[in-house]
Amino acid sequence: MLRIDCPFCGPRDEIEFAYGGDAERVRPPMEETDESIWNNYVFLRNNPKGAHQEYWLHQHGCRAWLKVTRDMISHEITDVSFADGKDEA
Numbered sequence: 001m002l003r004i005d006c007p008f009c010g011p012r013d014e015i016e017f018a019y020g021g022d023a024e025r026v027r028p029p030m031e032e033t034d035e036s037i038w039n040n041y042v043f044l045r046n047n048p049k050g051a052h053q054e055y056w057l058h059q060h061g062c063r064a065w066l067k068v069t070r071d072m073i074s075h076e077i078t079d080v081s082f083a084d085g086k087d088e089a
């Protein structure tokens, strides 16, 4: 089980959080009309090794969206911040 150190609530078990997806994906501009680019964005996922940024919602806590940097092999969490980049919830 992961322990995520919420910047507002402190360290909490993974069960309090909901995974929110890859935080490194870049949405194509709305003007983009190439079907393959949208298909890749919506349906394809990377499975990287090493440090990776993810969104997590602290749904049974402060309800803040967090950006978590987690190693995809060891699951070590090296950074947690609010997803909006602010210092407070």
Ligand SMILES: [Zn+2]
Pocket: 006, 007, 008, 009, 010, 058, 061, 062, 063, 064
């Ligand atoms: Zn929290």
